[in-house]
Amino acid sequence: MPRAIATTDPVDLVVGQRLKAARQRCGLSQAELGKAMNLSFQQVQKYERGTNRISASMLVRAGKALGVPVADFFPDVEPDPAADSRIDIRSLRGGEALTEHFAAMGPERRALLLQIAQAFALGPDDRSSG
Template identity: 55%
Template structure:
C-alpha cells in the first residue's frame, strides 16, 4: 500500500519550487548545486520524497533563504499515524495560487520592469481588473 505524501512534505516541496522558480533556476541547475539529479529535485518538489535536515539546509543556502522559509504557513500535523494528522491532511489542499507557475512567471516578469512608476501602474491595473471581475461574479 502506497502512502500519500505527508502534507508538510508537500508544503516544503512547493516552497522549494516557489523559491527556485522565482530565482529563475531550473531543476537541473539546482540539482547540480546540491549534487542531485533533476529527477530527485522533482520528487522533493512534489513531496513524494522527504527532504532530510542537512539537505534542506544545503538547499536553503543555494536558494538564499533561511530554513524556516520552507515551513512558513505549513499545515499543522502530528506526523503519520498521529491523531492530529488526519484533520490536517483532510483540510490541506496542496498547491495554492501563489505556487502556480503562472503566478510565479507573472511576479518574475513584474520585477523585471525597471521603471518603478510603470510597475506601480501595472499593479494598479491588475488590481482594478481583479476587483471588477470579482464584482461581476457576485
C-alpha cells in the first residue's frame, strides 16, 4: 500500500527547522554537518526537511557538532522565529574559550559571571567613550 503524502509530523518539521537554523548559525554546510555526524549530506537534508525523523542519538551528535544542547531542538512545539536569530557565541572572537571556561565553572560562579555579563551589556559600550 502506498505511503500517504502528508505523513510528516509537525514536531519533526520543527526539529528539522531548528537543526537547519543551528547549522546555518555555525556556518556549516549540510555536507560538513553530515561529516561531523558520520552521515551523508542527503540524510542531513532529510532531517532538516522533516522527511526522516531524527533519533535521540543523532540529535546528541548534532548538538555536539553544532555546540548546542539537545534541548535547543525542542524549546516548544511551534517554531520560534526569535530563537533562530540568536548569536552563536562560539562564532565571536574569544567565544570558544569563554564557552570552555564557562562549562568548567561551578553553578555559583556561572551565576556570578552571568550577572557581570548582564551588567556589562546594560552599561555603556567601551568603544563609544574616549
